[in-house]
Amino acid sequence: MIELLRRRRSIRRYEDRPIEREKIEVLMEAVLRSPSSRGLAPWSFIFVEDNELLRRLSFSKSRGSEFLKDAALGVAVCADETVSDCWIEDASIASIILQLCAQALGLGTCWIQVRGRPHSSEKSAEAYVKEVLQIPEALRVL
Numbered sequence: 348m349i350e351l352l353r354r355r356r357s358i359r360r361y362e363d364r365p366i367e368r369e370k371i372e373v374l375m376e377a378v379l380r381s382p383s384s385r386g387l388a389p390w391s392f393i394f395v396e397d398n399e400l401l402r403r404l405s406f407s408k409s410r411g412s413e414f415l416k417d418a419a420l421g422v423a424v425c426a427d428e429t430v431s432d433c434w435i436e437d438a439s440i441a442s443i444i445l446q447l448c449a450q451a452l453g454l455g456t457c458w459i460q461v462r463g464r465p466h467s468s469e470k471s472a473e474a475y476v477k478e479v480l481q482i483p484e485a486l487r488v489l
Contacts, residue, residue: 351450358455359414365396366419370452374422377448381441389430390438392445393423393480403479407472412459420454423476425486435462438489462489 371394378392395401396419404423405416415421424442426434446456466475473488482488 351447355447355450356455357457359457361414361418361455363417364419366454370454371396371420373452374445374448377444378441381437381444383437383441384431384433387431387433388437388441389426389428389434390441391425391427391486392441393425393482395421395423395480400479404476407459407461407466407475407479408464409467412472414457415459423480423482424489425482426489427485428487429485434487435489442489460489462487 375392375394378390379388381388381390383389395404401418401421402416404421405413407415422442422445424438426438428434431437442458446458449456461472461476464472466472476482476488477484477486
């Protein structure tokens with residue numbers, strides 16, 4: 348595990364190739380196996396492979412999200428704050444497990460902070476992502 352942590356870096360440049368379905372399924376399983384407060388698992392992870400959606404998501408913030416347009420996969424980390432008062436912590440733990448699993452599979456990742464960040468002077472990055480991905484109002488986006 349320590350070797351995996353030593354190798355982990357935020358990667359913002361990606362190879363122009365799709366990610367194998369088997370690897371995506373392993374990432375999905377990793378999220379499902381993540382611990383959560385009282386086993387409530389308040390998160391929802393939305394796996395995005397559509398190039399147009401990834402391009403639109405790359406405009407989530409004025410800075411710090413543009414590299415997403417070149418990724419083969421994006422993952423929106425969401426959680427229902429009415430399910431658990433630990434929704435931020437639970438979703439954050441699951442997301443780092445996803446990132447470490449991706450590293451173990453030879454995939455690079457980089458976190459894009461959405462919660463509490465602006466998209467524009469009129470709209471939050473969270474509202475923008477929810478609009479692009481048609482995420483239900485009850486879910487928050489980290």
